[in-house]
Amino acid sequence: MSDGSKTEDDRMYGGAMHDDISEVLLDETTIAARVRELASDLATHLASTLPPDEPIVLVPVLTGSLVFTADLIRHLPNKMRIGVVTVSSYDGATTERRATALRGALPADLEGKHVVIVDDIFDTGHTMSLLDRELRHAGASGITSVVLLSKPARHEVDLRPDFSGFEIPDAFVVGYGLDYDGHYRNLPCIGILRPEAIK
Numbered sequence: 001m002s003d004g005s006k007t008e009d010d011r012m013y014g015g016a017m018h019d020d021i022s023e024v025l026l027d028e029t030t031i032a033a034r035v036r037e038l039a040s041d042l043a044t045h046l047a048s049t050l051p052p053d054e055p056i057v058l059v060p061v062l063t064g065s066l067v068f069t070a071d072l073i074r075h076l077p078n079k080m081r082i083g084v085v086t087v088s089s090y091d092g093a094t095t096e097r098r099a100t101a102l103r104g105a106l107p108a109d110l111e112g113k114h115v116v117i118v119d120d121i122f123d124t125g126h127t128m129s130l131l132d133r134e135l136r137h138a139g140a141s142g143i144t145s146v147v148l149l150s151k152p153a154r155h156e157v158d159l160r161p162d163f164s165g166f167e168i169p170d171a172f173v174v175g176y177g178l179d180y181d182g183h184y185r186n187l188p189c190i191g192i193l194r195p196e197a198i199k
Ligand code: 5GP
Pocket: 061, 064, 089, 090, 095, 100, 119, 120, 121, 122, 123, 124, 125, 126, 127, 128, 171, 172, 173, 174, 178, 179, 180
């Protein structure tokens, strides 16, 4: 139903949610174009690394990578199983770090499989380090990592993602799967949250 008072921006960025964003860093169109490129680069890499038709195991990190994963996999031609993991690294309200830990089990039957880790953002890098270690320990024959965002100013580990969509400044961002206190994941763009919206 059409509401005459809504602007194009309200439709694109989620109306009231958009009022809490001080700056849109990446709009819907920019994200979509880059996700296609990432899928293409990843597919090319996998084709050059793996035997033809070798199935992969895609491991999305919940919950933040849910939207990114949904878009990415629809541009990937590879035969795949999907096994999600949950890693807790911050309390949901800030990026103030707590101990990074795996919550729940890893996907089954990883022995000899090529794993593709998908995460929303590579921040300190501790989440990716932990997963890399755990997945290798579980028998993965190889690991490729792909993240939508990366904050170079915050990296604390030597490991780097194999594929990264955008480098962003050191600011707390929400949208396109990323939350603040559980909200804003359904915002189609990625933006910086206004300080007033942070409790
Ligand atoms: P890392 O272990 O690399 O420090 O943290 C990665 C995780 O922290 C991401 O998967 C994400 O859940 C969370 N995170 C880091 N920076 C941000 C941010 O700017 N916004 C949101 N919503 N989550 C973030």
